[in-house]
Amino acid sequence: MCPHCGMRSQNEFSYGGDASVKRPELNKEISNQDWDNFVYNRKSLRGKHWELWQHISGCRQWIKVERDTATHEIFNTLKAYEEIL
Amino acid sequence: MSQSFRLNDVGLINRDKKLSFKFNGVIYYGYEGDTLASALIANGVHLVGRSFKYHRPRGFFGAGVDEPYAIVQLYRNGETEPNVKATEQELFEGLEAKSVNCWPSVNFDIGAINNFLRIFLPAGFYYKTFMWPKSFWYKVYEPFIRKAAGLGTVSIKHDKERYEHKYEYCDLLIAGSGPAGLASAYAAAKNGARVILAEDKARFGGTLLTSDVNIGNQTGKEWGDGIISELKEMPNVTVKNRSQVFGYYDHNMLVMSERISDHLPSTKIFHPKQRLWYIRAKEVLISSGSIERPLVFGNNDTPGVMLSSAAKEYLKVYGVLVGKKPLIFTNNDSGYETAIEFKKNNVDPIILDTRKDPQSEIVDEAKNLGINIKFSYVVVAAQGYKKVKSADIAKISDDKEQLGEIENIICDCICVSGFWTPTIHLASQSGNKTQFKEEIDAFIPGESKQNEKTLGAANGIYTLDETLKSSFEAGNKLSKKITNTENKVSFPNVIEKKSTVHDKFWCVPLPKGKNYKRFLDFQNDVAVSDIEIALREGYRSIEHVKRYTTLGMATDQGKTSNLNGLQLVSKIENKVVPAVGHTTFRPPYTPVSIGAIVGREVGKHSKPTRKSPMHNWHKKNNAVFVDAGVWLRPRYYKQGNETLFEGSKREAKNVRTNVGVCDVTTLGKIDIKGPDAAELLNRVYTNAWLKLPVGKARYGVMLREDGIVMDDGTTTRISENHYHMTTTTAQAANVLSHLEYYLQLVWPDLNVNVVSTTEQWAGAAIAGPKSRDLLQKLFSNSDVSNEGLPFMGYMEGDLFGVRARIFRISFSGELAYELNVESDYGNFMWEKIMEIGEEFKIQPYGTEALSTLRIEMGHVAGSELDGRTIPYDNSLEGLLSKKKDFIGKRSLTREAFTSEDRQKIVGVIPLDKKTSIPEGSHLVKDSNAPLPNPKLGYISASCWSVEYDNPFSLAILKDGKNMIGEKLYVMSPLKNKVIPVEIVSSHYVDPKGERVRS
Numbered sequence A: 001m002c003p004h005c006g007m008r009s010q011n012e013f014s015y016g017g018d019a020s021v022k023r024p025e026l027n028k029e030i031s032n033q034d035w036d037n038f039v040y041n042r043k044s045l046r047g048k049h050w051e052l053w054q055h056i057s058g059c060r061q062w063i064k065v066e067r068d069t070a071t072h073e074i075f076n077t078l079k080a081y082e083e084i085l
Numbered sequence B: 001m002s003q004s005f006r007l008n009d010v011g012l013i014n015r016d017k018k019l020s021f022k023f024n025g026v027i028y029y030g031y032e033g034d035t036l037a038s039a040l041i042a043n044g045v046h047l048v049g050r051s052f053k054y055h056r057p058r059g060f061f062g063a064g065v066d067e068p069y070a071i072v073q074l075y076r077n078g079e080t081e082p083n084v085k086a087t088e089q090e091l092f093e094g095l096e097a098k099s100v101n102c103w104p105s106v107n108f109d110i111g112a113i114n115n116f117l118r119i120f121l122p123a124g125f126y127y128k129t130f131m132w133p134k135s136f137w138y139k140v141y142e143p144f145i146r147k148a149a150g151l152g153t154v155s156i157k158h159d160k161e162r163y164e165h166k167y168e169y170c171d172l173l174i175a176g177s178g179p180a181g182l183a184s185a186y187a188a189a190k191n192g193a194r195v196i197l198a199e200d201k202a203r204f205g206g207t208l209l210t211s212d213v214n215i216g217n218q219t220g221k222e223w224g225d226g227i228i229s230e231l232k233e234m235p236n237v238t239v240k241n242r243s244q245v246f247g248y249y250d251h252n253m254l255v256m257s258e259r260i261s262d263h264l265p266s267t268k269i270f271h272p273k274q275r276l277w278y279i280r281a282k283e284v285l286i287s288s289g290s291i292e293r294p295l296v297f298g299n300n301d302t303p304g305v306m307l308s309s310a311a312k313e314y315l316k317v318y319g320v321l322v323g324k325k326p327l328i329f330t331n332n333d334s335g336y337e338t339a340i341e342f343k344k345n346n347v348d349p350i351i352l353d354t355r356k357d358p359q360s361e362i363v364d365e366a367k368n369l370g371i372n373i374k375f376s377y378v379v380v381a382a383q384g385y386k387k388v389k390s391a392d393i394a395k396i397s398d399d400k401e402q403l404g405e406i407e408n409i410i411c412d413c414i415c416v417s418g419f420w421t422p423t424i425h426l427a428s429q430s431g432n433k434t435q436f437k438e439e440i441d442a443f444i445p446g447e448s449k450q451n452e453k454t455l456g457a458a459n460g461i462y463t464l465d466e467t468l469k470s471s472f473e474a475g476n477k478l479s480k481k482i483t484n485t486e487n488k489v490s491f492p493n494v495i496e497k498k499s500t501v502h503d504k505f506w507c508v509p510l511p512k513g514k515n516y517k518r519f520l521d522f523q524n525d526v527a528v529s530d531i532e533i534a535l536r537e538g539y540r541s542i543e544h545v546k547r548y549t550t551l552g553m554a555t556d557q558g559k560t561s562n563l564n565g566l567q568l569v570s571k572i573e574n575k576v577v578p579a580v581g582h583t584t585f586r587p588p589y590t591p592v593s594i595g596a597i598v599g600r601e602v603g604k605h606s607k608p609t610r611k612s613p614m615h616n617w618h619k620k621n622n623a624v625f626v627d628a629g630v631w632l633r634p635r636y637y638k639q640g641n642e643t644l645f646e647g648s649k650r651e652a653k654n655v656r657t658n659v660g661v662c663d664v665t666t667l668g669k670i671d672i673k674g675p676d677a678a679e680l681l682n683r684v685y686t687n688a689w690l691k692l693p694v695g696k697a698r699y700g701v702m703l704r705e706d707g708i709v710m711d712d713g714t715t716t717r718i719s720e721n722h723y724h725m726t727t728t729t730a731q732a733a734n735v736l737s738h739l740e741y742y743l744q745l746v747w748p749d750l751n752v753n754v755v756s757t758t759e760q761w762a763g764a765a766i767a768g769p770k771s772r773d774l775l776q777k778l779f780s781n782s783d784v785s786n787e788g789l790p791f792m793g794y795m796e797g798d799l800f801g802v803r804a805r806i807f808r809i810s811f812s813g814e815l816a817y818e819l820n821v822e823s824d825y826g827n828f829m830w831e832k833i834m835e836i837g838e839e840f841k842i843q844p845y846g847t848e849a850l851s852t853l854r855i856e857m858g859h860v861a862g863s864e865l866d867g868r869t870i871p872y873d874n875s876l877e878g879l880l881s882k883k884k885d886f887i888g889k890r891s892l893t894r895e896a897f898t899s900e901d902r903q904k905i906v907g908v909i910p911l912d913k914k915t916s917i918p919e920g921s922h923l924v925k926d927s928n929a930p931l932p933n934p935k936l937g938y939i940s941a942s943c944w945s946v947e948y949d950n951p952f953s954l955a956i957l958k959d960g961k962n963m964i965g966e967k968l969y970v971m972s973p974l975k976n977k978v979i980p981v982e983i984v985s986s987h988y989v990d991p992k993g994e995r996v997r998s
């Protein structure tokens, strides 16, 4: 379910990682540990999880998708600028 | 040979159509409507193969998907297929099949020696025996196992059959057309729901075809036929036979394989052999029935021992007797039904019932027919090697521990019935947590997980009346919810004979002094003793026991063996079955051919093919094409008998001396517009972008956040807020997504739009010392002098009335330009370049010459930007801005990336200046060092330098900075080559870059 286009086939979408990761601001001092957490360290949760997907063969918008990593059930989708509650 | 086991007037086969077929080279006859199994049994053939481990003789055990034994190699229309179940393969004229697992022949089998060595081949034998000594694996065990224990031969020819995929949706998908499937489909269809009813077999009806029941004053079969013909007429119903729903996935998506042509001698023109259906169903009704369980006793794998339900099916559907002196061994009433069918056809069976004194209508009927019934009796062991000849039987004590005196009775088959196991695979795959039902000693589906409901025998309901009632109701209720319509059908009157409870006893104890094998898994030869060993050795989890013993791991996936295995584990462990739990059910329920999974996506259809607007010109001019991602690009333009090496050398040389033209349409192009465009570029590229003037291009490198180089290319400022970015062919799609990611998610405040224009522009690179002269003639109205269009300059020009973009950029190290016109004019541009270029001796060049030119210059490309290198490794560190932040910058300060002896790009020349260096070879210090020889680097790209006329390669080398002038060795174990080389600068030609600026 693309929040821009509606129900679309799964193979139009492409996975893009954990949606809770925030890129550190540019030109800001950051410790090695924090930077490594941003670049490499992920929780790889089992269960409900907010992910980024791109509607790559559609509107090309990046969207946020709440998905269960064990059952693949999708609960919610948000536009890129909408905040996860 | 005559069909001496065929009855005259029983069965559903078409006796008007006689078919001939070959099995192991012998010609037999059967009828249309037979399976290979029923036709073989009709001809008295019971020996069809050898077992996997001990190579014991194998016959038929079932009559359908549960068959563990009768696996054959099929030959059809010039093709061959392994792992075909004879019980599923329908007979056709000219069918040919052979036994598998036997060498040299089914009657004399060398592997059967294993049978006498079996004391050495207990549970876990693969893990224990064949792992030691190591050298024995390759020389002795592996070839022996391969030759002696294969499961058929895969064809290595291209499969010319056609397979299709179909996507479908429906309100109700009903899997199985037995009584439960028919009743629910009928009720749902009447309510107007879109229904798909799928049946695995050729005939609809399931158990209605074989059971002695009466529904609405018709036989079960007549009632079923009536329902099916009515359903077939309804526009909202799709009825499919030969179709197995084999997988239940997320979001109520199920996959079904339809065997369209497997039952025909050859596939009809334009028809597929098989079709894979992806079905999204609002509701799924699982009416997959149940499978009879074996009883376990000595030598219970001897040909002639089979399920009693299979014997009944062979008789009633195919008119075939599995034996003329049948012994029925049962712990429930089902065995009696088989016995009664034999008796009705003038064959006298003997029933051995483990129960002491069962009372039911069915038992009474058997008694009234005068059938010989022995209560509290068991089969201790089957006797006979290639076919049952007799049975050792004995009375069993009430506590089922003590055997009485052994008697031997003559029989030619033993039909076993150990009660019924619901087929819960689909429900379990959907995520349904199954539950153990004590009354039937088996698992049934629990609470629904997705929109699925299991009906009838698959749900542990074994009476017809209850099955029909609950299925009518389920079909009606679920469809009403969807269609808001109700056309209730009246429920027919059902007459069936009542049965009584089964006996929980299923595994006959060994008599004193006898060591018979009692098999649980008939395909993988797992016996009771193997499970006992596994438990004794400490395996507890049923998943571990399964893997250690291979119980249930064969092609039949333990359809007949799993539950007995569980019962045994729970008995030995003194646990209840649900505490042991069952192994996971995974799709597919039955084997699916690779062809069906792949579908039409084979050969050229496996991916799209992209062609440039100039493709036809290339083709006409003898281009030899190469796949570049999904693009087809000219590799070289062949003249006469030229090889790739000769042709590309000629083309590259011509660029260095005259002028060449190359199709660069495939380069990724991204149009970037907006007031913050420069700021975006400044953040994604490593170098500075804020001060690039309009009409100028700049080379840039972009990184991933982890500091690895992602892509490189030039970006040109077309106007104040408008940029044209180029990417490598391979990374075009990734770079666009990368930009969109940052614009949409990370920096939404940037006012920029990006869009791919790769297909909108056709591109031609003209390169060589004479390229400016050519350009001037192409654009006679423009000043393209070194001052008018300097290096990295950009202008628009008029190419004989066509608007063109002219970039002065170079990938070859020569004076060079890149022209872009709208795609539709691509061919026009190309032909003009060739026409006017003639006087400058222009030649087109392909990707091979393109590579040569860039390697000589030390320009990096995909083989260096391979997802493992940072800017320093590619000598691009000069492009790293110190003043500003950019994507990935912080990562470059990490330890591994700043070490003193960090790898770096270098050039490599063979000392003899003759030997070509294979790409991917390793660089080592000492070619004679003991293995593993420390690797210092690897060759990323190789060419034949046209400038110096000797081989030249690029390499990524440890401490490359300090290695210039060193002598090393290139080693390629793959090509068995050792080449002494010298390390030189990666900029082999024109290191100061004077030519591009001239």
Ligand SMILES: [Zn+2]
Pocket: A002, A003, A004, A005, A006, A055, A058, A059, A060, A061
């Ligand atoms: Zn969309």
